[in-house]
Amino acid sequence: MLLNIFLKEIKDCFRDRRTLLLTVLLPVIMMTGLTFFYENMISDNGDEKYRLAVSESMNQDLKGIFTGFKNIDLVEAADPEAALEDGKAEAALLLGKSFSSQISTGEKAKVTIVGDTSSQKSSVLSSMVQTALSVYEKSIIAQRMQANGSDPSLVEPLEIQQREMADQNENTTLLAMLIPLILSIAIGIGSSPAAADLFAGEKERKTMEALLITPVKRSTLLFSKWLTIATVGTVTGIVTLAVVVVEIQMLTEHLKKALSFGDQTFTIIGLAVLVSVIYAMFNASLLMLASIFGKTVKEAQSYSTPVLMLAMFPAMGLSSKGINELSFQHFAIPIMNLFSLLKELVFGIVDYQHILIALTSNLICMIVLFIIGRMMFLKDKWVMN
C-alpha cells in the first residue's frame, strides 16, 4: 500500500513542471554559476593586473620598489589622485615633495596610499603596495644601520613564516561554506512545491477527502507523503552534488586541484550524498508540518519560506570557524550539522563519530516532527478545509 501511494505521488510530482524545473534545472544553474565563479576567482589571483597611479616625477630608483610585483602596472600621471578618481588606476601612491632627499639625508619621509576599500581590486592593490613599501622601508633601515656601523639583523630578531594548516586555503574555505549553503537552499527549494502540493494542495483540491474515505491508515498516507518530499529533496541534493563533481572534474583546472581528495574521493562523495539524504529527510519533516498547517498551497508556501531561511543562519555562524574549532554542538544541531559535516568533507576529513552524532540528532528530531505531524494529521481540523 505504502509503495503504491509513494509511486503515485512521485509520478504526480515529477509531472509537475515546477517541481521538475526546481529539482533538476535549479541545481544545475546554481552550481554551474558557483563553479565557474570560483574557478575564475582562483585563476585570477595570479594573473590579474592592478594599476597604481604614481607621479610623473617619480624617479627610476623609487619605481624599482615595485620591480618584484609583476602584476602591478605603474600609471604615471601629473596628479595621481585625479587619475584614481577618473578610474585610470585602482590606487594612487602620493610621495612627499622632498621624498628622495629626506630618504637620503636620513629624515622621516611621508608617503600616502589612496585606495577604495569598497573595491576588492583596490584593497588588494593597497595591500600589495603596503608590502612593497614595507620591504623598501626595511632596506632603508638596513642601509642606515650599516652606515652607522650596526648589524641590521639586530632589528630583525624574528624570522616569521606563515603557512596554512594542511591543505586548507582560502578558496577551499569559501567552497566549504558555499557548497552546503547552495545544497541546503537547492534541497529546500526543490522539495517545497511537492510538500505544499501533497498536503495543503490536496486539501485545497479536495483530493484529501477522497483519500481519507479509503481504508488506508492516516499514518500510511502521512509516511508515504513524507517519503515523497524526502525523495524529491534527495534527488535535488544528488543532482546538485553530481553537477559540482562533474563540472569540477571536467571543466575546471584550479578547483580540481583545490578539491583533490586522492584515495578518499569516492568515500567523500558517498558521505556527501549520505549527508544530503539526511538533510533532505529532515527538511521534508519541516516542510510537511508547514504544509499540514496551510489550508492552501499559497499559505503552505508562506509557512515554508522561514523554514528555507533557517539554512542561512548556520552558514553565517560557521563562516568564521575553522575545522579544528568545530565541536559537539556543531554536529548535534540539525541544519548546522549539514554545514559542519560538508565543511569537513570538503577539507578531506572523514570523521565517522561526527557523522554518527549528526545522524542520531537528525533522526531524533525527525521522529519528534513526525509525531507532531501524525497528531495533526489525525485531527479533522488539519486535514479538511
Added chain:
Amino acid sequence: MIEIHEVTKKFQDKKKFVTALKHVTFTVKEGQVVGLLGENGAGKTTLLRTIATLLTPTEGMVTVAGFDTMKNSNEVKKRIGVLFGGETGLYDRLTARENLEYFASLYGLSKHETKVRIDDLSRMFGMRDYLNRRVGGFSKGMRQKVAIARTLIHNPEIILFDEPTTGLDITSSNVFRQLVHQLKREGKTIIFSSHIMEEVSMLCDSVAMMHKGELVYQGNLESLYKTEGSRDLNYIFMSKLVRGNEHYAS
C-alpha cells in the same frame, strides 16, 4: 443499512461553538434511495461526512452495515463510496485511468479486478475516448463522470452523493440519473443530497429534510405526498421550512 442515532456535531469557530447537527436520528434501509434536502448550511454535507467517517460526531453514533463509524471506520470505508459536490477530488496530472487505478489500489483491488472494473465503468459512462488523457484538460462533465467512476471503483454497497449534479449539463445529469436507477436495481443503498426537487422525486423512495442542523422530516415520499395533500415536492419543502422557522421563532 445506515443507522444514525442522536448525532450532534459541534465545530469550534475561534472561541465559539457552532452546532452543525442537532440530535439527528434516522435510518436508511438496505436498497433504499434517500434524498437529503435542505438549504445551504442546513447540515447535509456535515451529516454525509459523518456517515463517511470523515467527521467524528460530538455526540451520538452512526452505524453503517452494522459497523460503528468511530470504532470500525475501516470496515465502514470498505463498504461505502462517497462523492462530494463541487470538487471532483481527482489528480489533474494523472490520466483518468491512472486516477481510477490509484483508488482501486487503495481499496485493495487486484490488477485484474481493477481492469475489469475500469472497463465496465468506462463503458457505462462513455469514458473510453478519454480514459488515457490527463484529467487536467477535462470539461466539468468529463471530470464528474471520472469522479463517479472513482466512487464506484470498489463496487460499494452504500453510496453517498453530495449534490452530484451541481454544475453538470443536461446530458451529464441524465447520465447520473440513469446511473442511480441502475444502482437501485442492483440493490445499492444510496443517500444523495440535492437542491433539485424533480431529481429527488424522480429517483428517491424517501426523503430526509434538514433545517438548521435538525431533521424536520424523514419518510416515504408517497406518504409525504398524502399527508401534505400535494405532489409538488418543492412546495412541500418550502412549507416545511416555513413551519421550521415558525417553530424556531416560537
